[in-house]
Amino acid sequence: MTLSLDIKTLEQIVGPENMLTDPVDLVVYSSDATHTKSKPNIIIFPTTTQQVSELMKYASANRIPVVPRGAGSSLSGGPVAIKGGIIVDFTRMNKILNVDTDNFEVLVEPGVVYKTLEKKLKPLGLFFPPDPSSQDWCTIGGMIAENAGGMRAVKYGVTRDWVMGLEVVLANGDIAWFGSGTYKFASGYEMHRLIVGSEGTLALITKALLKVAPLPEARLAAIAYFKTLEEAGKCVYETIRRGLQPSGAEIMDRLTMDAVSKFTGITFPECGAVVVNELDGDSDSIKKRLKILEEIYKQNNAISYKIAKDEEEAEKIFESRHAAYSALSTYKPTTELEDVTVPISKVPEMFKRIEEISRKYGIMIAAFGHMGDGNLHPNILYDENIPEEKEKAELVKDEIFRAALDLKGTITGEHGVGCSKIKFFGIEHSPCSVNAQKAIKKALDPYNILNPGKIFGEM
Numbered sequence: 240m241t242l243s244l245d246i247k248t249l250e251q252i253v254g255p256e257n258m259l260t261d262p263v264d265l266v267v268y269s270s271d272a273t274h275t276k277s278k279p280n281i282i283i284f285p286t287t288t289q290q291v292s293e294l295m296k297y298a299s300a301n302r303i304p305v306v307p308r309g310a311g312s313s314l315s316g317g318p319v320a321i322k323g324g325i326i327v328d329f330t331r332m333n334k335i336l337n338v339d340t341d342n343f344e345v346l347v348e349p350g351v352v353y354k355t356l357e358k359k360l361k362p363l364g365l366f367f368p369p370d371p372s373s374q375d376w377c378t379i380g381g382m383i384a385e386n387a388g389g390m391r392a393v394k395y396g397v398t399r400d401w402v403m404g405l406e407v408v409l410a411n412g413d414i415a416w417f418g419s420g421t422y423k424f425a426s427g428y429e430m431h432r433l434i435v436g437s438e439g440t441l442a443l444i445t446k447a448l449l450k451v452a453p454l455p456e457a458r459l460a461a462i463a464y465f466k467t468l469e470e471a472g473k474c475v476y477e478t479i480r481r482g483l484q485p486s487g488a489e490i491m492d493r494l495t496m497d498a499v500s501k502f503t504g505i506t507f508p509e510c511g512a513v514v515v516n517e518l519d520g521d522s523d524s525i526k527k528r529l530k531i532l533e534e535i536y537k538q539n540n541a542i543s544y545k546i547a548k549d550e551e552e553a554e555k556i557f558e559s560r561h562a563a564y565s566a567l568s569t570y571k572p573t574t575e576l577e578d579v580t581v582p583i584s585k586v587p588e589m590f591k592r593i594e595e596i597s598r599k600y601g602i603m604i605a606a607f608g609h610m611g612d613g614n615l616h617p618n619i620l621y622d623e624n625i626p627e628e629k630e631k632a633e634l635v636k637d638e639i640f641r642a643a644l645d646l647k648g649t650i651t652g653e654h655g656v657g658c659s660k661i662k663f664f665g666i667e668h669s670p671c672s673v674n675a676q677k678a679i680k681k682a683l684d685p686y687n688i689l690n691p692g693k694i695f696g697e698m
C-alpha cells in the first residue's frame with residue numbers, strides 16, 4: 240500500500256535502532272500462523288509507553304493504520320497489516336515489572352513471553368493459569384488481545400478471568416489505566432475486560448496487571464482410549480457433570496494420534512479417540528476424584544487407560560496433545576485450524592457433524608480440542624494449490640461454522656475473528672449487536688487506524 244511515512248519523525252520517537260524498513264523484513268512481518276499475507280510499510284519496536292503514545296499521536300494525525308504485534312502466532316490473521324501501515328512489535332517491551340506475592344498479582348509489559356513468566360513464578364509457588372499451546376513463544380499482550388485459552392481453561396477460565404488492570408495507549412495517543420488492583424471492582428465500566436479479546440482494534444496494551452494463583456499441591460495426568468469420539472465426548476461430559484473439576488480434559492481423534500505418533504514417536508493403541516485428563520489440588524482430593532474418574536472411564540467403555548506415575552510421565556502425556564497442531568501440519572501442504580466452541584453437552588453431536596462434513600466433501604478433517612469447555616479444533620487438511628480442493632475446503636469451513644452456530648455455539652472460542660472469520664461474525668451476531676460493537680470501535684478509534692479491517696471487515 241502506498242503510504243507516505245515521515246521516517247525522520249518516527250526515528251525521533253523510537254530511534255533508528257528500533258525500526259525496520261528493509262523489504263525482506265517487511266516480508267517476514269507479512270503473515271502470522273495463518274495463510275493471510277500483506278506487507279506493512281514499517282516495523283517499529285517501542286521500548287516505552289511514552290514512545291507508543293507519541294507514535295499514536297503521529298499515526299492519528301496522519302491517519303496511518305497501526306497494527307500491534309506480539310510473537311505473530313495468531314491463528315486468525317490478527318497481527319497482519321492488511322491495510323499496510325505500521326506494525327508495532329512489542330517484543331522489546333518485555334519486562335516483568337513487579338511480582339506481588341502478598342496479593343497474588345504481577346505487573347508485566349506486553350512483550351513478556353508466557354514461558355518466561357511461568358519460569359519466574361514457579362519458584363515462588365505461583366502460576367498464571369491460562370496456558371495456550373503456543374506458550375513457548377506467545378506474548379502476554381497477544382494473549383490478552385486474543386483472550387487466549389488453553390488446556391486448563393476448563394477449570395481456570397481464559398485470559399480475561401486473570402486480567403485485573405491494563406495500561407493502554409488509545410488511538411489519539413492518550414495513556415489510560417483501566418481496571419483496578421483489587422479483586423472486586425464496581426467503579427464504572429470494566430474497560431479492561433473490554434480491551435481483552437479486542438484483537439488490537441481498540442487500544443494498544445502497554446502494561447498488564449495480572450492475577451496469579453498458588454501452584455496446586457499436586458497434579459495428576461491420565462489418558463484413556465475409546466472406540467469412538469462420541470464415547471470419548473460422553474466420558475468428558477460425565478467428568479464435568481459429576482463435579483470432578485478436571486484442570487484438563489482434552490481429546491484427539493485417530494488422524495491426530497497418527498500424526499502425533501509420526502511427529503513425536505509417542506505411540507497409541509488401536510482406538511478411535513483419546514482423552515487426556517488432568518486433576519490438580521491437594522493429594523487427598525486428587526485420590527478421591529481419581530477413583531471417580533476411573534469409574535467414569537469404565538462406565539463409558541474405555542478400551543484402556545493409564546494414570547501417569549510421576550511428573551515426567553504426566554508431561555509426556557500432555558506433550559502428545561501439545562504437539563497436535565504442529566504434527567498435523569505434516570499431512571498436507573495446507574492446514575486450517577478452526578476453533579468452534581459449542582455447549583459442552585453438544586460436543587459429541589459436533590464431532591458427528593464434523594465427520595459427516597469430512598465424508599461429504601472428501602476432505603480430511605482431523606479433530607482435537609479442549610473438550611471440557613466445548614472448544615474443538617477441526618483441522619481442515621488440503622492442498623491450496625489444487626483449485627478443486629481449495630474450493631471444497633471453503634465449503635467445509637462454511638459448514639463447520641454453521642453447524643457450530645446451529646448447536647448454539649460460537650465460531651471462535653479463543654483464536655479471535657481477525658480477518659479469517661469476518662463473514663461468519665455477521666452470521667453469529669445480530670445487526671443490532673454488530674452495530675453496538677461498531678459504535679464502541681468508532682468511539683475509541685474514530686479514524687479506524689487501529690488494526691483496520693479486522694473483526695468487522697469494512698467499518
Ligand SMILES: Cc1cc2nc3c(=O)[nH]c(=O)nc-3n(C[C@H](O)[C@H](O)[C@H](O)COP(=O)(O)OP(=O)(O)OC[C@H]3O[C@@H](n4cnc5c(N)ncnc54)[C@H](O)[C@@H]3O)c2cc1C
Nearest residue numbers: 309310311312313317372373378380381382384388439444
Ligand atoms: C501451534 C499453536 C498453538 C496455539 N495454541 C493456542 C491455544 O492453545 N490457545 C489459544 O488461545 N491460542 C493458541 N494459539 C494462537 C496464538 O498463539 C494465541 O492467540 C496467542 O495468544 C497470540 O500471542 P502472540 O504474542 O503471538 O500475538 P500475535 O499473534 O502477535 O497477535 C495476536 C493479536 O493480538 C494483537 N496484539 C498483540 N500485542 C498487542 C498489544 N500489546 N496491544 C494490543 N493488541 C495486541 C494483535 O494485533 C493481534 O490481533 C496457538 C497458535 C499456534 C501457532
